[in-house]
Amino acid sequence: MTHINVxxxxxxxxxxYGFELRRHREAAGLTQKQLGDIINYTGSLVGQIExxxxxxxxxxxxxxxxxxxxxxxxxxxxxxxxxxxLPAWFQQVAELESRATEISTFQMGMVHGLLxxxxxxxxxxxxxxxxxxxxRTAVRLxxxxxxEKEEPPVxxxxxxxxxxxxxxGGAETMRGQLAHLLSFEGNPRINVQILPxxxxxxxxxxxxxxxxxxxxxxxxxxxxxxGSGHPTANPNTVKDCSLRYDHLQAAALSLRDxxxxxxxxxxxxxxxxxxxxx
Numbered sequence: 001m002t003h004i005n006v007x008x009x010x011x012x013x014x015x016x017y018g019f020e021l022r023r024h025r026e027a028a029g030l031t032q033k034q035l036g037d038i039i040n041y042t043g044s045l046v047g048q049i050e051x052x053x054x055x056x057x058x059x060x061x062x063x064x065x066x067x068x069x070x071x072x073x074x075x076x077x078x079x080x081x082x083x084x085x086l087p088a089w090f091q092q093v094a095e096l097e098s099r100a101t102e103i104s105t106f107q108m109g110m111v112h113g114l115l116x117x118x119x120x121x122x123x124x125x126x127x128x129x130x131x132x133x134x135x136r137t138a139v140r141l142x143x144x145x146x147x148e149k150e151e152p153p154v155x156x157x158x159x160x161x162x163x164x165x166x167x168x169g170g171a172e173t174m175r176g177q178l179a180h181l182l183s184f185e186g187n188p189r190i191n192v193q194i195l196p197x198x199x200x201x202x203x204x205x206x207x208x209x210x211x212x213x214x215x216x217x218x219x220x221x222x223x224x225x226x227g228s229g230h231p232t233a234n235p236n237t238v239k240d241c242s243l244r245y246d247h248l249q250a251a252a253l254s255l256r257d258x259x260x261x262x263x264x265x266x267x268x269x270x271x272x273x274x275x276x277x278x
Contacts, residue, residue, distance in 0.1 A: 007052060013080040014052045020077065022050040024068040039063035055135045056081060058142060082142035085135070089229050096220055096231065097153075098146055102213040104156045104245050106195075106204045110163050113140055114147075114155065115192070117180040123169025147190065155190045158204070158248045161197050164265045171270045178266040185259050193252035194261050203247040211241055 009019035025035050025046070032050070033043030041060060048054035056064075061074040068074075083094045097103065097114065105112045110124060121137045146152060167174055184190040195202060210222040218233040221241045232238075253261060 007050075012052070013077065013084040014055070017056060017074065017077045017081050018050045018052045020070075020073060021046075021056075021064060024064075024070050024073075025050075028068050030068075035064070035067060038067045055085065055138060057138055058145065079142065079145060082139050085139045087227075089227065092231060093222060093229055094143055096212045096222065097143060099214055099217075100153045100212040101151075101215050102154045102156075104158075104211040104213075106158045106208055106210075106245060106248050107163060108160050108204065108208045109166055110168060111159065111177060111181065112157050112210075114144055115157060115181060115184070115190070116140070117177050119169055119173045120177040120180075123173050152189055154188075156193070156249070157191070158193050158195050158245070158252050160195050160204075161261070164194070164262065165269065167270075175266055175270040175272075178262050178270065181262055182259055182266075185255075191255055192258055192262070193249060193255060194258040195248060195252045196261070199251040202251050203244040209241055209244075211238070211245055 007015045007019045007022075009016040025032070028035075030038070031043065032046040036043040036046045039060070040063070045054060045060075049056050049060070056074070056078050058075065058078055061078040064070070065072050065074050079098075083091060083098075086094055103114070111120065113121070116124070118137060118141060121140050122133060125136050125140065126133050147155075164178065168177075181192050184192060195204070207223065212220040212222065214220075219238045219242070220231050220233050221237050222229060222231045224230065252258065
């Protein structure tokens, strides 16, 4: 008789997901292999997810929901699963992102995680640690599902021009990332402004920061260090950072000029001819 690993659904969101996947699969009278065949995944992967040894993806969840007629249950649960896999100190940030009506961020050295594409994510996360890189990449990308909500937040990013030249992951990765930024042109809810080198001394020299605004809660300012995050609703800090952000936006290029600069850097610095020379 095959041993069946018994999960405690209350142990973690991942265990709960596995428990519900198995419960609905068995109710449908399907083996792991049969379900895998239907949704185009291996039966082995289905088993690993059911026993909380592998992270489900949003794509897996959507296919399983459709196959098992769960009414979107697994797709709702996968958001909690992904958030639970973030570092403990960062989970509060993901919660802030999910509840915010407006997110304003100033970034000095690299693109904010909510606007990173897959290869850029892998390059940043794998800099000194490639452990479980696929899963960690999926977890970061899952945060971007906030833009798929019925009422997604308005997102503003002022990005230092230096971040366009900081070659993360190689020329091809950078070309893809800059193209990803350009894909948001015309989207009034996702806005990218570049703070040019010509701005000189500016209001963000102290470092990167985020401002989260909510429908009925106080505004939160968030800054980050190595392995730690620092959210605060202190009125003086919020007032100071809000003023700094206004000045950063005023010093930054317009949305149109920012897109033109991104396009120019993408072509001149990371163009296809550079790959052929290398």
